[in-house]
Amino acid sequence: MFEKILIANRGEIACRVIRTCRTLGIRTVAVYSEADADAQHVRQADEAYPIGGPRPAESYLRGDAIIEVARRCGAQAIHPGYGFLSENADFADAVEAAGIAFIGPKAASMRKMGSKAGAKELMQAAGVPVVPGYTGEDQDPALLQREADAIGYPLMIKAAHGGGGKGMRIVRESGEFAANLESCQREARNAFGRDRVLLERYVERPRHIEIQIFGDNDGQVIHLNERECSAQRRYQKVLEESPSPFLTPELRAQMGAAAVQAGHAIDYVNAGTVEFIVGQDGGFYFMEINTRLQVEHPVTELVTGLDLVEWQLRVAAGEPLPLAQDAIVQRGHAIEVRLYAEDPEAGFLPGSGRLERLRLPAADAHVRLDSGVIEGDTVTIFYDPMIAKLIVSDADRPRALARLRAALADSEIAGPKSNIEFLERLARHPAVVEGTIDTGYLDRHLDEFMPAAQADEAGDADLLAGAAVAELLAQERRTRADAAASNDPTSPWAVADGWRLGHGGRRSLAFLRRDQRLELSAQGSAGDYRIDGIAAATVEVRGARLAGDELSLRIDGRARRLRALGDGARVVVHDGERRLRLDAVPVYRHESSAAVGSGNSVNAPMPGRVVVVKAAPGDAVEAGQEVMVIEAMKMELSLKAPRAGTIAEIRAAAGDFVEADAVLATLESA
Incomplete structure (x- = not known):
């Protein structure tokens, strides 16, 4: 086994590899860009070295600089993580040429999969099922139009080099082909430097099933069962799970065998993923092999009990696979979602900025968190805006979904906007709960996963009352703390009840919910209040108590328990199913919002x-x-x-x- 490895990546995957290395007694070396000088992977590694500017091309894509660091610090191996140089065959060759082990497949295997067109032809020759289409090198637009018409519609245009949802277009009729071809080629050229495309029949309402494979230097290839990734938006995976609720035992066995066959076809070594598209009739077709560890690998780890990074290290060190195919067992059900700094209501626009608050559920036997940031860190514009991966597991799928919903309810992000509320709606949607979602469902029905454009005060009355009470209790607590620290701690003004001579005073509250201003007024103190302005009515609250983030209260005689979290600038209330997030604003000053784009x-x-x-x-x-x-x-x-x-x-x-x-x-x- 290695004594020291360098991790040629950043973020949660770098922290993930560091964690496994620490358990194995392996020292780790991190590299970092100017933007990542204070990043968690830098702080957690045993050593760390700068390699350039903030843009990937200036740092994490500089293979020569990374190899030089490895030489200088005496690293025996380089783990590429995923993204950046992880599937770069030239980098893998350069690492090996430097006398350093590359923790991944051989460069020759990568090259065979580097072109989607070549990979498809290779798999077809090996007897692995493929989707009908055109993979030729002749890219004349007129020829491509004729081939498309011959294949039939709907049809998909795909960049022959690349991945991650880039350079893909669905065409539903012949007249739309030319414009989509031009757009796809431009995106492929910008993303991958090459604009070659392939054409293939588009399978309607497909499922996306991928099989985790592992190979060693002795020629053994096995599979570790499947992950289903059918919940997607614009070809980006949103929720991954194992086992698939769609597969039968017979189909699972057939797909596992086909994945192993695909691995043998390219002499595969180390971790890889064979991706298939599966029709509603159970017919499955090869899509591609990701020649690296996948972002969603924790799902497989939780249902198999294996550490895939440890397997990677052992295979790269020359050891045989730790287990044979018949020793692979699968227990329970696991689900993964990714928490992103993005705004789902603005077309999932990526966000950036300081994580003013990052509250995530406590890790335990059922909840795992893989993250590369902590509260106070910054999500930078230069890299993927993922904040954390949330992975849950339990004995079966319904229980795992319940774990996911509870874990999301315990999560809160302040600073950049996040997709937590979107994920909560996803985890409760019938298409997910019933296991019927296909890869295009989210794009077809995205409005079903979005909150209402305007605040629904009637439907959220209890949540709004809870938010108001949480803010009132917090104001009283702050007033008492200020009084206790003053020269007159017993002053009657130490009670924030709005009292006035001759009558119980009113306290005003103002919040912003998205762009809607909400104004409330309250009388009372110490957990007993009369609140006006909720759903155009008056609400009576009695016996409100806030212990930590647990708010218990009686609303018009009904007892409720809510989660409430506030910091003076905002308050978040959750009833176990729904989330209400409000920003506190000045009561007597309306915030002016600048017009975005005046039309000119x-x-x-x-x-x-x-x-x-x-x-x-x-x-x-x-x-x-x-x-x-x-x-x-x-x-x-x-x-x-x-x-x-x-x-x-x-x-x-x-x-x-x-x-x-x-x-x-x-x-x-x-």
């Missing part, structure tokens, strides 16, 4: 890099016409004209970095 400008919605400018001063544009494309956090954002008019100015060029809300283009006055 195109603004950057977040920090990013301009990819392409599609208009020039003097150009006439229609409302909704694409003016510019920016890239941020692995995502392209199309910026469109707010109205019809003539371009007056273009204030950014391709390659420029821009800040959030920057004006990138203006229109002449209407």
Whole structure:
């Protein structure tokens, strides 16, 4: 076994590898960019070295700099994690040439899978089922149009090099093909440097099932069963689980055998994932092999009881696979979701900024957290905005879903917006609960997972009352603490009850829920209140007590128990099913919100890099016409004209970095 390894990655995967190495007594070396100098993987590793600027191309994609660090510090192996250089065959070759072990598959295996077209042809020759399509090198648009028409619609255009949902388009009729082809090729060229595409029949309402495989240097290849990843949005996985609620034992055995067959076809060594698309009739087709450890590998670990990173290290050190196929057992059910800094209500726009509060459930036998950040850290614009992976397990699927819902209820993120509320709705949706969701369901029915555009005061009356009471109790607690620290701790003014001579005074409260202002008034103190303004009615609250984050109270005679968390700037209340998050605002000053894009400008919605400018001063544009494309956090954002008019100015060029809300283009006055 190795004595010291270098981790050529960042974030939660780097911390994950460090954790396993620590249990095995292996010293770890981290590398970091300028943006990650204070990151958790840097703090947790035994040694850490800077390798360049904040952009990936200046640091984590610099294979030469990483190998030089490994040489200098005496690392015997390099673990690439996932993303960045993990599937770069040239990097794997360079690591081996430097006399350092690469903890992953051989470069030759990567190259065979580096092209989706070549991989498909190889798998077809090996007898692995593939989807009908075109994988030829001739990329003449007219030929591609003819091939598409011959394959039939619906059809998918896919970048031949790359992954992660980039360079993929669904075409439903012949007349839409040319425009989608151009868009797909441009995205592939920007993301992967090559614009070759392949065409394949699109399977309607498919399931996405992937099989975890492992191979060793003795030629053994086994599988560790499946993970289902059918809950997806724009080809990005949202929820992963094992075992699949869709597979029968017979189909599971067939897919496992096909995955092993695929591994043998490319002489696979170390961890890999064979991805299949599965039709409603149970027919399954090869998609690709991810020649690395997957983000969702903890799901497999929890149902098999294995440490896949440890297996990676042992195989890379020359040891045989620790277990044979017949020794692999699967117990219980596991589910993973990813907590992101993003705004689902704004098209899942990635977020960035300081994590002012990061509250996650306590890890135990049923809950696991893989994270690369802690409270106070910053989610930077330069990398993926994932905050943590939340993985739960239990004896069966209903219990695992219950664990997931409880764990999400215990989670709260303040600073950048997050997808927690979206995930809570997902975990309760019938398509997930009943195990019927397909890969396109979220895109077809996204509104079912979004909160109402306006606050539903009647439906959320108890939550709103709880939030008000939590804030009132917090005000009283702060007043008592201030009085206790003053020169007159017994002053009657130490009671925050709004008392006035001759009558019980009123206290006013103001909150923002999204962009809606809510104003309440209350009389009373010490847990007994009369609150006006909730669902246009008066609510009587008695016996309210806040112990930690547990709020117990009687609302109009009904006893309720809620979770309540506040810090003076905001309050979050949860009843076990629903979440209400309110921002506290000044009572006597209405917050003015600046108009976003007055109708005369195109603004950057977040920090990013301009990819392409599609208009020039003097150009006439229609409302909704694409003016510019920016890239941020692995995502392209199309910026469109707010109205019809003539371009007056273009204030950014391709390659420029821009800040959030920057004006990138203006229109002449209407």
